[in-house]
Amino acid sequence: MGYCSPAMSSAPRPAVSVVAPCYNEQDALPEFLRRVGAVLDGIGGTSEMVLVDDGSRDRTWDVLAEAAGRDSRIVAVRLMRNHGHQLALTAGLSVCRGERILIIDADLQDPPELLPDMMALVDQGADVVYGQRRQREGESLFKRATAAAFYRLIARLTDVQIPPDAGDFRLVTRRVLDLLLAMPERHRFIRGMVAWIGGRQVPLIYDRHARVAGESKYPIAKMVRFAADAITSFSVVPLMASMTIGWIMAALGFGFFIYSIVGWWGGHTLPGWTSLMAAVGLLGGMQFLMLGIIGAYLGRLYDQSKGRPLFMIRDIVGGRNGGAE
Structure with a gap:
C-alpha cells in the first residue's frame, strides 16, 4: 500500500x-x-x-x-x-x-x-x-x-x-x-x-x-x-449479543407461556391485545436491531472484498x- x-x-x-x-x-x-x-x-x-x-x-x-x-x-x-x-x-x-x-x-x-x-x-x-x-x-x-x-x-x-x-x-x-x-x-x-x-x-x-x-x-x-x-x-461482541438477547427473549417467552397455562388452568381470562402487541413490537424491534448489526459487519466485508485502493x-x-x- x-x-x-x-x-x-x-x-x-x-x-x-x-x-x-x-x-x-x-x-x-x-x-x-x-x-x-x-x-x-x-x-x-x-x-x-x-x-x-x-x-x-x-x-x-x-x-x-x-x-x-x-x-x-x-x-x-x-x-x-x-x-x-x-x-x-x-x-x-x-x-x-x-x-x-x-x-x-x-x-x-x-x-x-x-x-x-x-x-x-x-x-x-x-x-x-x-x-x-x-x-x-x-x-x-x-x-x-x-x-x-x-x-x-x-x-x-x-x-x-x-x-x-x-x-x-x-x-x-x-x-x-x-x-x-x-x-x-x-x-x-x-x-x-x-x-x-x-x-x-x-x-x-x-x-x-x-x-x-x-x-x-x-x-x-x-x-x-x-x-x-x-x-x-x-469487536465481535455486538454480533454475539444477538445470541444473548435471543436466550433472554426465549426465557421471557417461556415464562409468559407458563403464566398463560397457569391462568387458563385457574379459569382466569387473560387480557390479550396489549400484551400481545407489546411482545410483538419488542421482538420485532430486537430482530431489526440485530439485522442492522449484522448488516454493518456484512457491509464492511463487501467494501473490503471490492479491493479498491484506499486512497487516490x-x-x-x-x-x-x-x-x-
Missing part, C-alpha cells in the same frame, strides 16, 4: 517525518508550519513534513504548495477527493520516509513541541509514544462526555488494550509503521490498529489546547460513524528531491 517515487526510494531516509492530514485548514496552516518548523530546527538532523490535502474546498492546497516551494522539507500531497481523516492520514504515512514518524493534526490542538520528549522516550526503547490527554480545552461538555464514554465502551468490548483519552497524536518507529501499512483494512481506526501491533507503547501526558483556527471537522454524525468503525473493527493521490509537490508528480 505504500507510495514512493523512484527519486524518494533512492534517497536516504530522514531521521523524522511529521505527517498531518489537512481538510479546510488554510487559516491554521501558517501557524502550524511555523511551529513545526521551529521544533524540527531545534532537534536538528534530517526531517520532513508530509501534509495531505484531503479534498479541501478552501485554499489549503495553495498554502501547502507554496510552502513546499519555500521549504525543501515539506512534501505536499493532494488527494483526488475527500477520503476522510483516517484514510488521508494513511496516505501521508504511505508517502513519508522517516525512521520515526510523528502523527499530528494541523489544528494544533496537539502541541508539536512535545516531539523532543517523545524522541527521548523512543531513544529509551519505546516503539510508540502516544499523547494521553489530561485536559481538553475548547471542547464542549457534550463532546468531552461522549469521548470519555466511547473510550470506556470500546475498552469493555475489545480484547486489545486501546489507551483511553488518546487520539492519533503519537510518535512511532519505522518498524511499527511498516506493520501498520501492511494492514489492508478500509475502515481504519488507526489508534486501535497501532495498539493491536503491540511492542513497547508509552504514554506522554499533556493538556490538549483549543483549535488555533477554524472549526472542528468532526460533527456528531462523523463521530458516530467513527465510533461504529472502531467498534466493528475490533492527485499530486505530490516538494521534498528534498523537488518537483511534482
Whole structure:
C-alpha cells in the first residue's frame, strides 16, 4: 500500500517525518508550519513534513504548495477527493520516509513541541509514544462526555488494550509503521490498529489546547460513524449479543407461556391485545436491531472484498528531491 517515487526510494531516509492530514485548514496552516518548523530546527538532523490535502474546498492546497516551494522539507500531497481523516492520514504515512514518524493534526490542538520528549522516550526503547490527554480545552461538555464514554465502551468490548483519552497524536518507529501499512483494512481506526501491533507503547501526558483556527471537522454524525468503525473493527461482541438477547427473549417467552397455562388452568381470562402487541413490537424491534448489526459487519466485508485502493493521490509537490508528480 505504500507510495514512493523512484527519486524518494533512492534517497536516504530522514531521521523524522511529521505527517498531518489537512481538510479546510488554510487559516491554521501558517501557524502550524511555523511551529513545526521551529521544533524540527531545534532537534536538528534530517526531517520532513508530509501534509495531505484531503479534498479541501478552501485554499489549503495553495498554502501547502507554496510552502513546499519555500521549504525543501515539506512534501505536499493532494488527494483526488475527500477520503476522510483516517484514510488521508494513511496516505501521508504511505508517502513519508522517516525512521520515526510523528502523527499530528494541523489544528494544533496537539502541541508539536512535545516531539523532543517523545524522541527521548523512543531513544529509551519505546516503539510508540502516544499523547494521553489530561485536559481538553475548547471542547464542549457534550463532546468531552461522549469521548470519555466511547473510550470506556470500546475498552469493555475489545480484547486489545486501546489507551483511553488518546487520539492519533503519537510518535512511532519505522518498524511499527511498516506493520501498520501492511494492514489492508478500509475502515481504519488507526489508534486501535497501532495498539493491536503491540511492542513497547508509552504514554506522554499533556493538556490538549483549543483549535488555533477554524472549526472542528468532526460533527456528531462523523463521530458516530467513527465510533461504529472502531467498534466493528475490533469487536465481535455486538454480533454475539444477538445470541444473548435471543436466550433472554426465549426465557421471557417461556415464562409468559407458563403464566398463560397457569391462568387458563385457574379459569382466569387473560387480557390479550396489549400484551400481545407489546411482545410483538419488542421482538420485532430486537430482530431489526440485530439485522442492522449484522448488516454493518456484512457491509464492511463487501467494501473490503471490492479491493479498491484506499486512497487516490492527485499530486505530490516538494521534498528534498523537488518537483511534482
